[in-house]
Amino acid sequence: MTTKQITVYAPASMANVSVGFDILGAAVSPIDGQHLGDCITVKAADTFSLKSEGHFVKKLPRNPKYNIVYQCWERFCQAMGKKLPVEMTLAKNMPIGSGLGSSACSVVGAFVALNEFFDRPFDEIQMLTMMGELEGRISGSVHYDNVAPCYLGGMQLILNAGGVISQSLPVFDDWYWVMAYPGIKVSTAEARAILPAQYKKQDCVDHGRHAGGFVHACYTNQPKLAAALMQDVIAEPYRKDLLPNFDNVRAGVAELGALASGISGSGPTMFVVAENKQQAEAISQWLQVHYLQNSDGFIHICKIDKQGARVIHRQ
Numbered sequence: 001m002t003t004k005q006i007t008v009y010a011p012a013s014m015a016n017v018s019v020g021f022d023i024l025g026a027a028v029s030p031i032d033g034q035h036l037g038d039c040i041t042v043k044a045a046d047t048f049s050l051k052s053e054g055h056f057v058k059k060l061p062r063n064p065k066y067n068i069v070y071q072c073w074e075r076f077c078q079a080m081g082k083k084l085p086v087e088m089t090l091a092k093n094m095p096i097g098s099g100l101g102s103s104a105c106s107v108v109g110a111f112v113a114l115n116e117f118f119d120r121p122f123d124e125i126q127m128l129t130m131m132g133e134l135e136g137r138i139s140g141s142v143h144y145d146n147v148a149p150c151y152l153g154g155m156q157l158i159l160n161a162g163g164v165i166s167q168s169l170p171v172f173d174d175w176y177w178v179m180a181y182p183g184i185k186v187s188t189a190e191a192r193a194i195l196p197a198q199y200k201k202q203d204c205v206d207h208g209r210h211a212g213g214f215v216h217a218c219y220t221n222q223p224k225l226a227a228a229l230m231q232d233v234i235a236e237p238y239r240k241d242l243l244p245n246f247d248n249v250r251a252g253v254a255e256l257g258a259l260a261s262g263i264s265g266s267g268p269t270m271f272v273v274a275e276n277k278q279q280a281e282a283i284s285q286w287l288q289v290h291y292l293q294n295s296d297g298f299i300h301i302c303k304i305d306k307q308g309a310r311v312i313h314r315q
């Protein structure tokens, strides 16, 4: 008899996308088919256990109870009203504190794997609510701009009104997203703590124009206008010093024809938008030399991942 087992892949995500601090995020996956995200397996067992493996496992908390996957299991059991004896395995393929939604990958992967294993007791809203809660424990406040795209795929606009948490935006299918992780860590909680508590009126007006204009450009299929509006007056001016040589790197990729560039989530990963594959490859090579800081760093040429978290193995 085979033991019931499910493995879920939860993709990386880029929160904010420059124009939508805490309200916009997109899932991304490399065009070469590699997995950029965590994989979580849930298997039938007599007692609960959690095992972690993968390239970035050494960066996880030593005590498994501090692993967010353990806390997701506890929260899922609480929602089910009973302790669920399963063996969970986290393949930690994402660097922590990267700006690629590493904790969101673990949170989404854990909830989706448990929900699939127990034949979907929870609907999309219940799942997203629990995911936001768990992500909030780590970063200090509930924001859905990593968990929603990682779970649902595509580019997600966080609405949080009228019983709706998030809905997808149309995306520009031609765009390539070059994601460059320099290999250093930026803590989300710390990158949030350095932001001002209040903003000038002109910044609020510009932010509304950029965010509203970007959504309009997506719906009216105007890629050049959308790219021109990808500006961040909320986080980037305060966070850019956390990234290595941000202004020079941005100027360098612009010279290579990049349509836009910015900080992925709270950094230090940078995203760069290229209008074709050849340009994406040239930008990737340039970033390899000018942005990566050590051997942990990497660059992936990505497309928006429209599927989001998915079962990749079931038995």
Ligand SMILES: Nc1ncnc2c1ncn2[C@@H]1O[C@H](COP(=O)(O)OP(=O)(O)OP(=O)(O)O)[C@@H](O)[C@H]1O
Residues within 6 Å of the ligand: 059, 060, 061, 066, 067, 068, 069, 090, 095, 096, 097, 098, 099, 100, 101, 102, 103, 104, 106, 138, 139, 146, 186, 187, 188, 189, 265, 266, 267
């Ligand atoms: N499974 C897990 N994956 C990632 N981080 C975890 C996990 N379990 C616990 N943590 C802890 O959560 C914190 C995650 O920090 P942080 O939010 O800065 O990283 P992140 O999720 O990678 O950020 P970002 O969303 O910018 O990629 C770290 O202190 C880390 O030790």
Ligand SMILES: N[C@@H](CCO)C(=O)O
Residues within 6 Å of the ligand: 015, 016, 021, 022, 023, 099, 101, 143, 145, 146, 188, 191, 192, 235, 265, 266
């Ligand atoms: N919107 C969040 C995402 C963190 O990954 C922030 O920028 O702080």
